[in-house]
Amino acid sequence: MSVVKRFPKERIEQARKALAMAALEDRLDEVLGLVEKAYREKPWLLSGRTAAGILSGLIYAFTRRYGVPLTQFEVAMAFDMTVRKSYHNIWEKAGV
DSSP states (O other), rough: TTGGGGGGGHHHHHHHHHHHTTTTTGGGHHHHHHHHHHHHHOOGGGOOOHHHHHHHHHOOOOOOOOOOOOOOOHHHHTTSSSOHHHHHHHHHHTTT
């Protein structure tokens, strides 16, 4: 079973909302593909993390890569959560 299929649909929509804030909503499939790739190559990277934590951290790194960086606060607002630096650190360590 795909790891992304286990994510609540609400979290996927929040990811789409966060990407829309950076005008990158058409890249949601690429973001979800990166989650799948990371899970296949390094399953420990996602171990014990929530869907919101995984997606918000990846979107933070992803928007920086494409030159439209969102702040941690903006990403956290899209996911209705508090800012935790550790969420985006897991993706930076993975080289995303």
